[in-house]
Amino acid sequence: MPRSETLSLALSGISVSYPGLSAPVLDIPKLSIAAGSRVAITGASGSGKSTLINVLTGLERVRTGSIRWGGTDIVPLSERSRDRWRGTHVGLVMQDFHLFPGLSALDNILLPARLSRAVQSGDRERAMMLLEAVGLSRAGQKIETMSRGEMQRVAIARALLRKPGVLVADEPTASLDSDSGEAVARLLMDLSVSHDSTLIVVSHDPRLTGRLDRCITLAAGKISADVQRQEKAA
Amino acid sequence: MMRFILADLRRLWAGSLVVVLLIAFATALGVAVTLQERALRLGSARAADKFDLVIGAPGSETQLLLSSVFLQPSPLPLMPGDVLAKLAADPRVSWAAPVGFGDSFSGYPIVGTSSVLAGSLSTLAEGQVFSRAGEAVIGAAVSLPLGYAVKPTHGLAALGGETHTELSYRVTGRLAPTGTSWDRAILVPIQSVWSLHGMGAHEEEEPGHGHAGATTPGHDAHDHDHAHIDPAAPLDEAWTAASPGLPAILVKPKTIADAYKLRQDYRGNGTLAVFPGEVLTNLYATLGDAKRVLSAVAIGAQVLVAAAVLLVTVIHVGQRRRQIGALRAFGAPQTAVLLIVWLELFLLVALGILIGFAIGYGAARLLSGLFSGESGILLPVGFAREDLASVFAITVFAAGLALVPAFLAYRQSPAAALRA
Numbered sequence: 001m002p003r004s005e006t007l008s009l010a011l012s013g014i015s016v017s018y019p020g021l022s023a024p025v026l027d028i029p030k031l032s033i034a035a036g037s038r039v040a041i042t043g044a045s046g047s048g049k050s051t052l053i054n055v056l057t058g059l060e061r062v063r064t065g066s067i068r069w070g071g072t073d074i075v076p077l078s079e080r081s082r083d084r085w086r087g088t089h090v091g092l093v094m095q096d097f098h099l100f101p102g103l104s105a106l107d108n109i110l111l112p113a114r115l116s117r118a119v120q121s122g123d124r125e126r127a128m129m130l131l132e133a134v135g136l137s138r139a140g141q142k143i144e145t146m147s148r149g150e151m152q153r154v155a156i157a158r159a160l161l162r163k164p165g166v167l168v169a170d171e172p173t174a175s176l177d178s179d180s181g182e183a184v185a186r187l188l189m190d191l192s193v194s195h196d197s198t199l200i201v202v203s204h205d206p207r208l209t210g211r212l213d214r215c216i217t218l219a220a221g222k223i224s225a226d227v228q229r230q231e232k233a234a
Numbered sequence: 235m236m237r238f239i240l241a242d243l244r245r246l247w248a249g250s251l252v253v254v255l256l257i258a259f260a261t262a263l264g265v266a267v268t269l270q271e272r273a274l275r276l277g278s279a280r281a282a283d284k285f286d287l288v289i290g291a292p293g294s295e296t297q298l299l300l301s302s303v304f305l306q307p308s309p310l311p312l313m314p315g316d317v318l319a320k321l322a323a324d325p326r327v328s329w330a331a332p333v334g335f336g337d338s339f340s341g342y343p344i345v346g347t348s349s350v351l352a353g354s355l356s357t358l359a360e361g362q363v364f365s366r367a368g369e370a371v372i373g374a375a376v377s378l379p380l381g382y383a384v385k386p387t388h389g390l391a392a393l394g395g396e397t398h399t400e401l402s403y404r405v406t407g408r409l410a411p412t413g414t415s416w417d418r419a420i421l422v423p424i425q426s427v428w429s430l431h432g433m434g435a436h437e438e439e440e441p442g443h444g445h446a447g448a449t450t451p452g453h454d455a456h457d458h459d460h461a462h463i464d465p466a467a468p469l470d471e472a473w474t475a476a477s478p479g480l481p482a483i484l485v486k487p488k489t490i491a492d493a494y495k496l497r498q499d500y501r502g503n504g505t506l507a508v509f510p511g512e513v514l515t516n517l518y519a520t521l522g523d524a525k526r527v528l529s530a531v532a533i534g535a536q537v538l539v540a541a542a543v544l545l546v547t548v549i550h551v552g553q554r555r556r557q558i559g560a561l562r563a564f565g566a567p568q569t570a571v572l573l574i575v576w577l578e579l580f581l582l583v584a585l586g587i588l589i590g591f592a593i594g595y596g597a598a599r600l601l602s603g604l605f606s607g608e609s610g611i612l613l614p615v616g617f618a619r620e621d622l623a624s625v626f627a628i629t630v631f632a633a634g635l636a637l638v639p640a641f642l643a644y645r646q647s648p649a650a651a652l653r654a
Contacts, residue, residue: 050653059563060649080567087565094652098560102241111238112564115574158564 005070006196007089007165008035009056013065016051016221026051026221033214035070035165038192038199040209043218049202052218053170056200057090058082069166087116091159091197093188095171097151099143099158105131106139109158123161130157134187149180156187166198167191173205182207235570239578249550253543254586260539261590261628262597264532268624269598269615271525275518277602277613278304281414282510284355287485287493289317289500289507298506299513302333302482304611305343305415310335313505315477321485322473326492329354332473332480334427337386337398342376344386344403344420346427348471351484352409355416361407364423368465370403371421374411375610381405384420386430398430401463413612425470428478429463540635547579547639558643559651568644576633576640583632591625 009032016026026048033039043049054060056067058074061082067074069089074082086092099108109127113119131139134153143151152172159167169188173181185208192199203209217225243250282303290298291313300306321330331351337344352363352371361380363371370384378384384403388396403422411417485507487493493509500507551558558571595615602613 051649054649054652057563059559059652060647083562083565083567086563087567090565092563094560094563096556098557098563100238100241100557102245103238107237112561112566115235115238115561115564115566115570118565162565 005165006035007070007198009033009166009198010068011056011066014055014062014067015064016048016055016060016062024221026055028052028221028223031216031223033198033200035198036196037214038189038212039201040212040215041200041202041218042204042209042215043224047218048221049218050170051221053168053200053202057092057168058086084116087112087118088162089165091162091164091167093152093155093159093167093169093172095174097148097155099151099154101144102142104140104142105136105146105154105157108143108154109161112158113161118162127157127161130160133157133191135183147180149176149183152176152180152184153187156184156191160191160195160197163195164197166200167195169199169201169203171202171204173203173208181205185211235574235577239574239581242574242578243581246550249546250582253546253582254589256539256543257583257586258589258593260532260536261587262593263535264529265591265594266597266601267525267528267532268621269595269617270601270613271521271528272618273598273602273613273615274521277413277606277611278514278517279511280614281412281611282514284412284414285484285510286487287496287507288482288510289313289321289485289496289505290482292504292506295506295508295513296517298482298508299510299517301335302484303415303510304609305335305345305419307335307338307343310481312479312481313483315473315479316475317500317505318477318480318483319473319475321483321496324496326488326496328486328488330483330485332424332477333482333484334424334480336427336431337388339384339386339420340378342372342418342420344370344384344422344427345416346422346424347484348424349469350471352407352421354486355421356409356412359408359410361405363407364403364421365406365469366465367423367426367429367463367467367469368401368403369406369423371407371409372405373409373417373419373421373610375417376408376420378405378420380408384422386422401426401430401465404465415610418610423469424480426463540631543579543583544635544638547636548642551575551639551643554643555646555651558646559648559653562646562648563652571646572640572644575643576636579636579639580633583636584629587625587628587632 011028011031014026014028015024017024041049041052051060055062058077062075065075072085074085077085100111103111106127109130110119110123113123128139131137131154134157136150136153143154146154167188172188173184176184185205188199188201188208189211199212201208201212209215213229215227215229216223282299285303288298288302290302291311293311297308298310301308301310318330318332321327329350331348332346334346335343349363349365359374361371372378382405384405386398386401386403388398403420403426485496487496497507497509561571562568598615602615606612
């Protein structure tokens with residue numbers, strides 16, 4: 001299966017405002033992320049973390065500025081093109097998993113590809129392999145019968161199906177207990193390394209952020225700190 | 235995609251079931267009204283088809299038809315007996331059969347007539363046509379065995395009619411089914427009916443004053459001359475001017491031209507000739523008005539249900555915003571989201587329509603069965619080609635309706651949906 005190349009990010013002049021608010025919720029003049037790096041985004045509630053993630057993944061449209069992933073600026077892309085780009089290049093893991101009850105773990109992993117009519121030969125085998133990689137063996141198990149930790153593992157497997165160039169996780173351990181959170185944090189790190197994906201994680205969980213090699217802190221929609229760690233976590 | 239949709243519908247089975255049932259019952263209402271009205275038209279037209287021309291005394295054409303063709307127990311004025319003799323001798327007439335009512339047995343109307351009509355209505359399933367004063371032929375739906383002794387009750391027993399003791403008819407034959415009211419009739423010689431009601435050739439009542447042969451059900455002034463009647467007496471069907479008055483004569487003209495001429499000749503001068511089809515057409519116009527009212531009620535119910543379903547689905551889409559946002563976030567294109575929401579609703583609506591047609595058909599069959607059991611008239615319930623157009627129109631409407639929530643989902647920004 002062809003994979004998306006590991007993507008670097010070059011962002012400039014991004015500002016997001018909502019009606020009724022005097023200040024922009026996100027205002028970032030410049031941000032670069034190297035291909036293959038692992039970046040944590042932290043900040044207080046309402047600091048603009050989720051908005052930044054939405055903007056970076058093309059879920060939220062901006063009218064000005066530039067968000068260049070590899071060679072593609074996603075700002076001028078149409079809704080349809082952004083959907084297609086996101087489906088191909090971005091793996092998303094969310095706090096609430098967003099898995100679909102009534103479907104098995106395997107079907108959940110394959111669903112995005114099926115809905116975008118992008119199922120390729122070997123996808124099923126790859127999904128099975130990913131399930132194994134996240135420590136789940138029952139591919140036919142219905143989602144609603146799984147624990148939250150297992151659900152998040154399925155969500156990670158789903159995010160990796162397309163071998164995305166960038167893996168984005170929004171509070172992936174926030175709703176998990178300590179053991180599950182630790183396991184998911186380790187999985188994300190290991191799999192992003194083994195898949196050679198750029199990893200961007202919004203999290204307050206030190207078990208996770210402590211493993212990453214860069215930490216960007218947001219406050220009131222602006223970057224208040226950008227710390228490069230000396231040692232990469234394995 | 236279908237797997238996702240079916241899983242979604244299974245998960246939301248209770249709400250889905252309510253939507254399907256609402257649509258099914260609203261559809262069934264309209265379907266039942268349409269099918270029942272059509273069955274009534276067809277059934278009554280087929281039932282009247284056997285009778286080309288009906289002649290009675292001046293009065294209501296509708297009542298003449300209902301009493302003589304559909305055997306509805308209502309009084310009819312009498313016309314002079316010589317009309318029958320004139321018709322019997324008319325070269326334009328193939329046969330003319332008198333009909334006289336007034337008695338019943340076990341809820342079955344006893345109809346006095348001639349052996350000609352008894353032999354012309356249908357073939358005999360068993361036995362033979364009556365040839366003596368005390369014999370009877372029964373319709374296919376009369377559950378009496380051959381040889382059974384029928385003791386006529388004046389009017390309807392349920393309404394307090396008294397039993398005639400002077401004569402009992404012996405069942406000699408059974409007609410094959412006709413799908414008309416005559417399947418529930420007991421056919422006897424009209425001479426016996428006249429005699430039972432004191433209307434022999436020498437004791438005729440004054441024409442225009444209905445009595446025997448035109449009695450009101452439950453009529454209690456039953457004070458005729460009850461002469462002894464010999465059940466073995468052979469029938470004399472040579473009608474003369476001295477024949478008693480009678481409520482109706484069923485006429486089989488030789489040609490269509492003869493039918494029109496006879497109708498012309500017998501409208502006026504103490505008689506009223508009608509084509510059953512002509513009277514039915516007027517009845518259908520009335521029936522059509524009733525159908526329009528019922529259809530308006532059904533359409534009103536359907537519009538209300540459509541509005542309720544639309545409201546429910548719009549709310550449902552609102553509640554599923556995060557799920558829709560997630561689908562988009564994982565790369566599902568807008569068109570896939572539109573298709574999912576549209577298909578989910580359309581499947582429910584289509585299923586509801588399908589079940590509604592089945593329920594409507596079942597209800598119409600049930601009602602027709604009950605009506606047929608009461609009247610003997612076979613009401614054929616069935617779909618026609620024009621129903622396909624209705625199905626198509628309703629389906630297109632449903633498809634359009636389902637587009638509303640689908641477009642709402644389509645237009646949602648995934649980020650806004652995920653924040654919901």
